[in-house]
Amino acid sequence: MTASRSTRQRDVIARVLSDAPGPLGVSDVHARAQAELPRLGIATVYRTLRLLTEQRRIHPVLLDGETLYEAAGRGHHHHFSCTRCGRVFTLHSCPVNLPDGAVYPGGFVVEAHEVTLYGQCPKCAAGAAAGG
Template sequence: MTATRSTRQRDVIARVMDDAEGPLAVGDVLTRAQTDLPGLGVATVYRTLKLLTEQGRIHPVTLDGETRYERAGRGHHHHFSCTRCSRVFTLHTCPVALPSGTVYPGGFIVEAHEVTLYGQCPECAQAP
């Protein structure tokens, strides 16, 4: 494998991550990247996701026990997981008014929170 090919693969995978509407599983990244690079293998996707994570360009998100990846720097946000099509979307509004420093009943001091809502995305909700 040449350095040029490796760079092209990295660029395509980085673009897939930048264009994603929400966190992607490794298989999703592979499928989307194979549109431009049909011969792309899953090992290259794993290596590139590791590199992009180390560079701080993406970060892992664990949803339902599965690691997905999303672009870093999106600020405070939450996720919606469609129970029909399994896609995960980024929600930019926060359904929880619990700022950092809040003392939760029992003496728990809130530092951060994550929320995942489950249901049907608009596309699946309209499908028969």
């Protein structure tokens, strides 16, 4: 494999994650990247995700025991997981007013927090309301 092909694959996978509305699993990254790189193998996706994580261009998100990936540099945010379609969305507002350094009852000093909300995304909720 040439360096340019490797760079192209890396760039396509990084762009897939950057364009996604939320973190993606390996199979989703693979499927979306194959739209541009039809011969892209799953092993290459795994290697590229590891490399992009090491380079801190992306970071893993553990959600319900599954590792998903998203582009780095999105600032403080949380996730919404649709219980109907399985998609995960990035929420840009924080439902928790708990700044770093806050002391939680019992003497716990907060350094960071992660929140995942579960329910139905707008599309699934509209389908359920319409009887679908």
